Amino acid sequence: MISWMAWTLPVAIFFSTIGIILVCMTAYELHSPCVERKGFLPISTTRGDRLFIGLLVSAYFHLMYVGLTDMSLWLPLGISVIWLAIVLRWG
Amino acid sequence: MIIKTENNKAWWLVLPVFLLVAFSAVIPLMTVVNYSVQDIFDQNNAYFVGVEWYREVLRDPRLHDSLLRQFIYSFSVLAIEIPLGIGVALMMPTQGRMGSLCLILLAIPLLIPWNVVGTIWQIFGRADIGLFGWALNAMGIDYNYASNTADAWATVLLMDVWHWTSLVALLCYSGLRAIPEAFYQAAEIDRASKWAVFRYIQLPRLKSVLVIGILLRFMDSFMIYTEPFVLTGGGPGNSTTFLSQTLTKMAIGQFDLGPAAAFSLIYFLIVLLVSWLFFTTITYMDKAK
Numbered sequence: 001m002i003s004w005m006a007w008t009l010p011v012a013i014f015f016s017t018i019g020i021i022l023v024c025m026t027a028y029e030l031h032s033p034c035v036e037r038k039g040f041l042p043i044s045t046t047r048g049d050r051l052f053i054g055l056l057v058s059a060y061f062h063l064m065y066v067g068l069t070d071m072s073l074w075l076p077l078g079i080s081v082i083w084l085a086i087v088l089r090w091g
Numbered sequence: 092m093i094i095k096t097e098n099n100k101a102w103w104l105v106l107p108v109f110l111l112v113a114f115s116a117v118i119p120l121m122t123v124v125n126y127s128v129q130d131i132f133d134q135n136n137a138y139f140v141g142v143e144w145y146r147e148v149l150r151d152p153r154l155h156d157s158l159l160r161q162f163i164y165s166f167s168v169l170a171i172e173i174p175l176g177i178g179v180a181l182m183m184p185t186q187g188r189m190g191s192l193c194l195i196l197l198a199i200p201l202l203i204p205w206n207v208v209g210t211i212w213q214i215f216g217r218a219d220i221g222l223f224g225w226a227l228n229a230m231g232i233d234y235n236y237a238s239n240t241a242d243a244w245a246t247v248l249l250m251d252v253w254h255w256t257s258l259v260a261l262l263c264y265s266g267l268r269a270i271p272e273a274f275y276q277a278a279e280i281d282r283a284s285k286w287a288v289f290r291y292i293q294l295p296r297l298k299s300v301l302v303i304g305i306l307l308r309f310m311d312s313f314m315i316y317t318e319p320f321v322l323t324g325g326g327p328g329n330s331t332t333f334l335s336q337t338l339t340k341m342a343i344g345q346f347d348l349g350p351a352a353a354f355s356l357i358y359f360l361i362v363l364l365v366s367w368l369f370f371t372t373i374t375y376m377d378k379a380k
Contacts, residue, residue: 005121008128
């Protein structure tokens with residue numbers, strides 16, 4: 001039924017991770033609703049805003065890395081995970 | 092301080108929209124991501140290639156040129172249409188039959204479909220049978236949008252200005268009508284000049300509608316396809332080939348589904364970033380009020 005979607009394992013892992021993050025964030029939000037605050041980012045943000053900014057910056061960072069180098073993607077992936085943690089905690 | 096939300100049941104009301112978006116946007120997006128990492132020949136012959144298509148697309152000079160052209164085009168559209176729209180709105184009669192007539196006249200270009208606008212300008216700009224092209228040539232200006240890059244650009248821009256300035260003008264007109272009369276009376280008591288009234292009363296009050304106008308015009312011009320396709324076919328050469336046209340050529344013309352999918356996702360990320368920037372600006376302006 002879903003063969004037309006031409007699924008591959010890496011893409012399935014990618015979307016599963018995004019899905020798990022969203023479910024966890026929703027559960028966390030229900031458990032303790034967040035209050036907008038200002039960290040090192042120039043605007044005050046909610047938890048969801050920080051997640052979105054973190055993911056968007058990570059996507060652009062990956063594009064830049066792929067466009068400029070031929071190296072493996074593990075390095076930008078690692079940096080993105082660290083960046084996401086930093087922006088969620090202190091952003 | 093942690094504030095607990097007492098009742099979250101209203102979220103269930105979002106479920107239909109969520110399902111609709113999942114069906115119409117999320118599932119197609121997932122498919123595009125899958126396509127972007129494979130070399131697809133047919134339904135049974137697809138080979139995983141990793142980020143190869145992204146690499147190819149990001150290093151393709153044709154796409155760099157097309158992206159650059161797209162940004163130049165979108166910013167030119169904004170640079171012309173926003174001031175012109177404000178100017179038209181300021182000059183429009185505020186009441187009476189003339190006011191209604193202006194509103195109707197301004198709304199007409201907005202009702203014309205894109206391909207018809209392209210066809211109108213394609214004929215209008217021709218030197219042999221089009222009034223615009225014929226008039227320019229009669230004045231001694233060597234104008235030919237089919238062979239001259241500058242003429243093609245000028246015509247594509249002029250066409251967009253003709254089609255969409257009305258939208259900005261109508262938005263600004265509604266913004267201007269919402270300014271209470273007391274503001275103008277206070278300005279009159281202070282003997283404020285027309286410029287001061289514009290600068291300190293009208294323009295700040297137009298901020299919200301202008302942000303919406305800029306967002307709409309940017310997004311619309313950033314995805315422009317039909318009008319230049321009908322008018323110039325992307326030419327002369329590739330001089331008026333914008334992003335969506337390059338993408339269509341790649342996906343439908345050459346049937347390069349992998350690179351086209353990678354390109355679509357990069358396009359999507361650009362649109363996502365710009366939309367988010369506008370959304371944040373609007374939200375901040377509302378909070379500042």
